[in-house]
Each structure stands twice: as C-alpha cells, then as structure tokens.
Amino acid sequence: xTAIEVNDxxxxxxxxxxxxxxxxxxxxxxxxxxxxxxxxxxVERKSGxxxxxxxxxxxxxxxxxxxxxxxxxxxxxxxRDVILGKLASESPPDFLLCVADAxxxxxxxxxxxxxxxxxxxxxxxxxxxxxARRRGVDIDLDKLSxxxxxxxxxxxxxxxxxxxxxxxxxxxxAGKPTAEIIASDWTVPAASDLRAAQREADRVIRAAxxxxxxxxxxxxxxxxxxxxxxxxxxxxLLLLFVMFQAVFAWxxxxxxxxxxxxxxxxxxxxxxxxxGLLQSFIQNGVISGxxxxxxxxxxxxxxxxxxxxxxxxxxxxxAAFLMDRIMGGAGLHxxxxxxxxxxxxxxxxxxxxxxxxxxxxxxLTTIMVAPLMTCSARIPVYTLIIAAFVPNQPVLGVLGLQxxxxxxxxxxxxxxxxAVSFVANRFFxxxxxxxxxxxxxxxYKLPQLRSVLMNLYQRAMAFLKxxxxxxxxxxxxxxxxxxxxxxxEGATEPAIDFSLAAMIGRxxxxxxxxxxxxxQISVALIPGMAAREVAVASLGTVYAIEGGNxxxxxxxxxxxxxxxFATALAFLAWYVFAPQCASTLAVIKRETGGWxxxxxxxxxxxxxxxxxxxxxYRVALALGWG
Amino acid sequence: xSDPGTRTLEANQTxxxxxxxxxxxxxxxxxxxxxxxxxxxxxEIERRLLEFGIVEGASVQILHEGPVGRDPIAVRVNGTTIAxxxxxxxxxxxxxxxxxxxxxx
Ligand SMILES: Nc1nc2c(ncn2[C@@H]2O[C@H](COP(=O)(O)OP(=O)(O)OP(=O)(O)O)[C@@H](O)[C@H]2O)c(=O)[nH]1
Ligand SMILES: [Mg+2]
Numbered sequence: 001x002t003a004i005e006v007n008d009x010x011x012x013x014x015x016x017x018x019x020x021x022x023x024x025x026x027x028x029x030x031x032x033x034x035x036x037x038x039x040x041x042x043v044e045r046k047s048g049x050x051x052x053x054x055x056x057x058x059x060x061x062x063x064x065x066x067x068x069x070x071x072x073x074x075x076x077x078x079x080r081d082v083i084l085g086k087l088a089s090e091s092p093p094d095f096l097l098c099v100a101d102a103x104x105x106x107x108x109x110x111x112x113x114x115x116x117x118x119x120x121x122x123x124x125x126x127x128x129x130x131x132a133r134r135r136g137v138d139i140d141l142d143k144l145s146x147x148x149x150x151x152x153x154x155x156x157x158x159x160x161x162x163x164x165x166x167x168x169x170x171x172x173x174a175g176k177p178t179a180e181i182i183a184s185d186w187t188v189p190a191a192s193d194l195r196a197a198q199r200e201a202d203r204v205i206r207a208a209x210x211x212x213x214x215x216x217x218x219x220x221x222x223x224x225x226x227x228x229x230x231x232x233x234x235x236x237l238l239l240l241f242v243m244f245q246a247v248f249a250w251x252x253x254x255x256x257x258x259x260x261x262x263x264x265x266x267x268x269x270x271x272x273x274x275x276g277l278l279q280s281f282i283q284n285g286v287i288s289g290x291x292x293x294x295x296x297x298x299x300x301x302x303x304x305x306x307x308x309x310x311x312x313x314x315x316x317x318x319a320a321f322l323m324d325r326i327m328g329g330a331g332l333h334x335x336x337x338x339x340x341x342x343x344x345x346x347x348x349x350x351x352x353x354x355x356x357x358x359x360x361x362x363x364l365t366t367i368m369v370a371p372l373m374t375c376s377a378r379i380p381v382y383t384l385i386i387a388a389f390v391p392n393q394p395v396l397g398v399l400g401l402q403x404x405x406x407x408x409x410x411x412x413x414x415x416x417x418x419a420v421s422f423v424a425n426r427f428f429x430x431x432x433x434x435x436x437x438x439x440x441x442x443x444y445k446l447p448q449l450r451s452v453l454m455n456l457y458q459r460a461m462a463f464l465k466x467x468x469x470x471x472x473x474x475x476x477x478x479x480x481x482x483x484x485x486x487x488x489e490g491a492t493e494p495a496i497d498f499s500l501a502a503m504i505g506r507x508x509x510x511x512x513x514x515x516x517x518x519x520q521i522s523v524a525l526i527p528g529m530a531a532r533e534v535a536v537a538s539l540g541t542v543y544a545i546e547g548g549n550x551x552x553x554x555x556x557x558x559x560x561x562x563x564x565f566a567t568a569l570a571f572l573a574w575y576v577f578a579p580q581c582a583s584t585l586a587v588i589k590r591e592t593g594g595w596x597x598x599x600x601x602x603x604x605x606x607x608x609x610x611x612x613x614x615x616x617y618r619v620a621l622a623l624g625w626g
Numbered sequence: 627x628s629d630p631g632t633r634t635l636e637a638n639q640t641x642x643x644x645x646x647x648x649x650x651x652x653x654x655x656x657x658x659x660x661x662x663x664x665x666x667x668x669x670e671i672e673r674r675l676l677e678f679g680i681v682e683g684a685s686v687q688i689l690h691e692g693p694v695g696r697d698p699i700a701v702r703v704n705g706t707t708i709a710x711x712x713x714x715x716x717x718x719x720x721x722x723x724x725x726x727x728x729x730x731x
Contacts, residue, residue: 067677072670104706106679191657191669194676202683212705219707220689227690227700321709325694334698334711359666436666436714438674441700441707 009058009174010091012082014115015099016108017041017065018442020127023157024099025062028166032458033062035158036311037445038338040065040356043075045082052171053164061093064355067107068114070188073358083118084184092184095174096122102132102139102154103443105209109201112148114189119182121173122150125166129154131443135214144208158448216443219314223441226315232322243306244410247299247379248403254298262291277483284544285479286472292540292555293533294467296380297460303376304459305452307345312447316341317439324437330418331425332369333362334437340366340417343373347584351591365424367591368601369417371584372577374410377532381575382409384536388556389568412576416608471534474527478538481523482545496546515574515610516567516617520546525580532580566620573616577609643686643701644716650688652720654680659717671714678708680718 013021017039026033029048034041046062063082064075071080085092098115100108105126112124126132126139145152153169155162189197205212225231266287273279310316320337327337335357343350350370357363374382386402393401481501488498496502504526505519512522520542528535540555543562559568579585579602589598620626640655657675659668680686680703689707690700698711 106704191672191676194673195681198676198679198681215705223690229691229693233693321698321700322693324698325692436671436711437698438678438708438710441709
C-alpha cells in the first residue's frame with residue numbers, strides 16, 4: 001500500500017480562450033492534449049499530474065477558455081463549476097494558475113481582476129512572451145505584479161520556456177502555510193462591474209506596460225487577401241478543392257505500396273498455410289478485410305495534415321468569418337462552422353466542439369447535422385467505389401474525374417447539412433433571426449513541425465488501433481457468418497450460399513432491393529454500423545470467400561465485376577446520409593443527455609439515406625446504367 | 627461599388643459602428659443595445675461586447691468586411707481583432723478619432 005499524500009495540490013488553469021492554457025498544461029504534465037490556434041479548442045476538463053521541484057504532487061486541471069466566470073455556454077459552465085467548486089464531488093481548486101496572452105493583456109487582466117474575487121491563491125503566467133517580445137512589448141513585471149496584487153511570471157509554453165521558474169513559484173506560493181481561507185465572494189458581474197474591471201485593467205496596463213504590442217504585420221498582410229470579400233472566398237474554395245484533390249493524388253503511391261504489401265502477405269499465407277479454415281480466416285478475414293481498410297491510412301493522414309495546418313495557422317476562425325452569412329442563411333449559428341469543419345475529420349470531436357455554442361437550439365441543430373459532413377471514415381467507402389466505377393479521365397485538362405466525383409460527394413454532404421438545418425429552423429424551431437456571432441480572430445502562427453508530426457502520428461496510431469480492434473473483431477464476425485454453416489457434402493453452389501451471412505443478407509434484401517442493394521451489401525451493412533469503413537472490409541471478406549481461394553483480387557476489382565453502375569451510385573448516395581456509426585450516436589446521447597436526439601438523428605438520416613439511394617438507383621436505371 | 631475607404635466624421639459626432647465601412651477608425655463613446663434579439667437579452671449582448679474589451683474609450687478600427695452584404699465585420703479593438711455581425715455592432719456608438727491617434731495606430 002502506498003500512503004495517500006494528503007497534501008496534493010489541486011491547481012486549475014484558467015484564462016481567456018486561445019491564450020495557451022493547454023500548451024502550458026502539456027508542457028507541465030507531459031500530456032498530449034489538443035492545442036490549436038482558435039478559441040474553443042478545449043471543451044472538457046482534463047487533468048494531469050506533475051511534481052514540483054520540492055517533490056510535491058500536483059493535480060493540474062486544464063479547462064475551457066472563458067472571458068468571465070458567467071458561464072455563457074456549456075464549455076464555459078465547466079470552467080465556472082470547477083473554479084467555484086460547484087460540483088458536488090469536488091472542492092474548489094487550491095490554487096489558480098491564470099494564463100494570459102502577453103500580446104493581448106486587456107481582456108486577460110480584466111478576467112484576472114474578476115478571478116481575484118474567488119479568493120484563491122493565484123499566479124499569473126504571461127504566456128506567448130516570445131511573440132510579445134518580438135513585437136516590442138515592454139512589460140515591467142514587478143510593477144504589474146504590484147498593481148494587480150498577484151505574482152507574475154512569463155512563459156513560452158510551446159517551447160517549455162519559463163517552466164522551471166513557474167514550478168519554483170508554485171512551490172513558493174502554494175507551500176506557504178495558508179492564512180485563513182476566505183470564502184469566494186464572486187457574484188455574476190453586471191455590465192457596470194465589467195466596465196469597472198476593464199477600466200482597472202486598462203489602468204494597470206498603462207502603469208506597467210510601457211510599449212503595447214504593435215499589430216502583427218504578417219497577419220495584416222495575409223488577411224488583406226484571405227479576408228478579402230472576393231479573393232478570400234476564392235481562396236477558401238481553392239483550399240478545399242486542393243485538399244480533396246490532394247487526398248486523392250498524393251496518397252496514391254503510398255496506398256499502392258500498402259496494397260502490394262498486403263497482396264504479398266496474402267500470397268505468402270496461401271503458400272505457407274494448408275488449405276482449410278485457418279487459411280481462409282487469415283486470407284479472407286484478416287488480409288482482405290482489415291487490409292482493405294488499412295490501405296486508406298495515407299489518404300486519412302493527408303486530410304488530417306490539411307486540417308491540422310489550418311487549425312494551427314489560425315485559419316479556422318477566418319473561414320467562420322467568411323462563411324458566417326451563408327451559414328446564417330441556413331439558420332446555423334456562426335460558431336457552428338468550426339465544429340462542422342472538424343467533422344470532416346470525424347463527427348465525434350465535431351459534436352463535442354458544439355459546446356462553444358451558447359444557444360441550446362442552435363447547438364442541437366449543429367449536433368444533428370454534424371454527422372452529414374463527410375468524415376474521414378467515409379473516405380475508404382467513397383474511394384473504393386469511385387476507383388472501381390469512375391474512369392480516371394482528366395476533365396478540363398488538369399482535374400481528374402475521380403477527384404471531381406469525390407468533391408461532389410463532399411459538396412453534397414455540406415449542402416445537405418445546410419438544408420437540414422434550414423428545414424429544422426423553419427419548421428421545428430420556427431426561428432427566423434440568427435443569434436449573435438462574436439469570435440476572436442487570432443494572429444496567424446507558424447505551425448510547430450514537432451507538434452504537427454506528433455499529431456499525425458497519434459492519428460495514425462488511433463486509426464491502426466481501430467483497425468486492430470473494432471474493424472478486426474467485426475471481420476472475425478463477418479468471416480464467421482460467411483463461413484458457417486459449412487456446405488453439405490456434394491453441394492454444387494458456392495459454399496457461402498449456405499452460410500448464415502447469406503441467410504441474413506437474403507432476409508434483409510427485400511427491404512434494400514428497391515435501392516439496388518444485393519444480399520452481400522445488405523449483410524455488410526450490419527457490421528458497418530460499428531464504423532463506416534467496416535462496410536468496405538466486410539464486402540472484401542464476403543466477396544473474397546464467395547470467390548473462393550483464388551480470389552485474392554482487390555475488393556474494388558471484385559466489385560466492378562459484380563455490381564451495376566446504378567448499384568454503385570446508390571451505395572455512394574446511401575453513405576452520404578446513412579447513420580452508420582455507433583460511436584457518433586453514443587456521443588450524441590452523451591452530449592444531449594438522452595435518447596431523444598439520438599433517435600431523431602438516426603431516423604432522419606436513415607430516411608434520407610434510403611430516399612437518396614432510391615432516387616439515385618431509379619434515375620441511374622432510367623439512364624440505362626443498370 | 628462606392629469607395630470603401632475611410633469615412634471620417636465630424637468631431638464629437640457619434641454613429642453606430644454597425645453603419646461604418648471598412649477603414650473606419652474611431653473611439654467607442656457608448657454601448658447602447660437597442661433591444662433583445664432571439665432570446666439574447668440586451669443586457670447579455672452588452673456584457674458580451676464589454677467582455678471583448680469593447681468599452682467606452684476603446685479605439686476601434688474596421689479591418690475587413692464579410693463577402694455577403696459586407697457582413698460580418700472584423701474590428702480591431704486596441705490590438706485584438708474580433709469578428710462580429712453588423713447587427714450587434716449597431717450597439718457600439720463610435721466617435722471619430724482625433725487625427726493624431728489615427729496616425730499613431
Ligand atoms: N509562439 C507561441 N505560441 C504559443 C504559445 N503558447 C501557445 N501558443 C500557441 O497558441 C495557440 C493556442 O494554444 P492553446 O494551448 O490551444 O490555447 P488554449 O488556451 O488552451 O485555448 P482554448 O482551449 O481554446 O481556450 C496554439 O496555436 C499554440 O501553438 C507560446 O508561448 N508561444
Ligand atoms: Mg485549451
């Protein structure tokens with residue numbers, strides 16, 4: 001038994017959005033929480049452990065950024081509840097580590113003045129001091145500390161600058177025998193309190209800062225183009241287009257390599273293993289199934305690379321600025337843009353990020369439409385079908401037809417999200433006005449190579465882990481269903497016709513036949529509920545088993561031989577809308593606190609999927625593509 | 627298109643920031659929210675503006691206008707840049723900077 005240390009210190013990080021709290025948290029605790037250059041990255045409380053120089057154990061809590069303890073949105077509520085100790089299970093933190101962006105002191109110091117009323121020991125960290133110095137800011141730390149009545153240190157969180165000094169000061173301040181504890185006398189600030197606090201902050205700044213930060217010239221120059229009413233929009237569209245083309249074009253060589261690797265592995269296992277169930281399991285279940293998903297790793301990483309760079313540069317808030325009116329026209333909240341853009345990677349962080357939206361209805365609408373944004377798990381599905389059915393011919397010289405179809409599918413997802421929220425607002429909420437939109441546009445920052453690489457590595461590992469767990473277990477299931485029961489002696493039909501998979505597939509088929517799905521697709525959709533890309537793997541396994549052992553072909557080639565063009569198109573249309581992701585539904589339940597919105601989301605998406613696939617299939621048949 | 631450049635006002639005259647154009651430079655003279663909109667009370671909007679450091683006396687400059695209907699606007703408030711819609715900016719009453727302050731920033 002280890003003795004419980006009674007005097008662990010609980011320290012909370014608090015500050016305005018985007019001032020570098022999480023960067024500091026990572027530097028202090030060695031964690032890898034998400035850091036990015038826009039307001040509202042952290043939407044949950046996270047804790048980590050560190051030891052100070054004197055060997056004290058500290059429980060450090062990272063919190064969502066906030067402008068005040070008023071709690072205007074669910075993420076800010078978390079910060080307020082932790083700081084004020086409102087949670088039943090917790091006492092207030094022993095110590096507040098206030099973080100301020102040294103280039104933007106006005107708002108930060110106003111918050112510090114508000115926080116003083118909580119009467120906890122405090123230490124003010126002037127973060128991003130590197131940028132402040134570069135821009136010629138001259139801060140008299142002693143003066144600042146004296147005027148505020150709070151000790152002050154500086155840091156450069158992203159390069160671990162000032163961390164040792166910071167740890168020393170924590171020891172010094174928290175180690176002092178506590179005088180009598182004064183209860184918090186914080187009250188919700190009225191407008192007059194905010195004015196008074198801001199005046200006080202401005203006074204402190206005049207006293208302690210002799211040279212305020214000059215506006216960042218780089219940001220001004222870049223914004224002249226990227227926020228230009230015309231060129232800004234052109235740049236945004238161009239950027240999205242390049243992103244999707246890159247996902248296709250740049251990933252090709254790497255995908256080819258992985259796919260050849262799996263082919264070789266398949267051939268090797270065929271040569272090494274005796275014919276029979278084990279060989280079938282390895283070759284059809286593992287290699288054709290899981291392998292068909294892992295092939296898409298390069299594409300997913302390229303997409304993440306683009307999103308990471310945009311987030312770190314500081315472009316996200318700009319894109320929200322450019323899109324505000326368009327989103328507002330569809331009844332979406334201005335702050336819905338960043339959650340929706342994050343949903344390109346995955347709807348789950350996107351849905352979490354809606355916590356920054358203050359209005360409940362707007363938040364629900366955004367949660368409901370986030371799964372319509374094309375997430376990275378759809379990439380394998382889209383790519384596979386497009387590569388198998390759409391000829392790779394150039395359009396207008398430079399653009400590929402395949403990339404264009406991909407772009408179209410993304411556009412369809414975006415358009416449907418806007419349409420659904422428009423309908424929801426008009427007919428369910430009956431709102432016409434759009435709520436206020438106020439968002440800080442941070443200065444551009446050069447992405448840190450190390451952190452981008454680290455992030456990509458984490459993504460790759462998460463994807464491979466998924467392939468090794470969820471996808472693999474689904475593959476075992478589908479392989480089992482497709483292999484048992486074994487055909488009776490002397491049967492002439494393919495073995496799979498006698499399997500459970502065929503029985504289940506044929507049982508569902510009548511429902512899905514009108515949209516052009518055969519029994520193989522029908523059965524693949526069931527494990528596909530676990531995750532979208534599993535459908536690809538399932539199809540791989542089902543067709544591999546059906547084709548017999550010689551069918552070591554790739555899934556795409558198999559599909560091209562088996563499906564009509566109309567079926568392929570219907571399948572794509574289905575996947576634009578289908579709620580085929582159990583984790584997304586689970587996160588909706590958690591974030592909305594009940595089943596109601598899960599069911600609404602599930603059924604509206606399912607209906608849209610069926611309808612879209614039906615129309616696509618029928619139109620394609622009418623065009624003679626059956 | 628009309629000239630998007632600086633529109634100057636006579637000294638002491640105030641106007642809502644929501645009507646000003648790109649390039650406008652001025653100083654906040656008052657925050658006066660007209661009324662509630664969409665469940666967000668006038669008082670709440672006032673506090674949000676204040677929390678961004680938009681208080682009486684702060685210097686403001688319109689840096690950018692959105693692509694549709696020149697909305698929203700990107701406003702520099704004493705060094706930080708904030709995007710907000712013109713409707714909310716109507717609550718920010720501004721007077722023109724004196725000439726010296728304008729050239730200094
Ligand atoms: N140059 C420099 N950049 C920094 C420093 N600290 C943080 N950053 C950058 O500032 C941005 C914001 O950092 P975060 O740690 O995500 O900020 P946060 O306060 O956690 O933000 P929210 O969670 O949104 O409230 C990121 O782009 C960081 O890379 C610093 O000391 N120097
Ligand atoms: Mg954070």
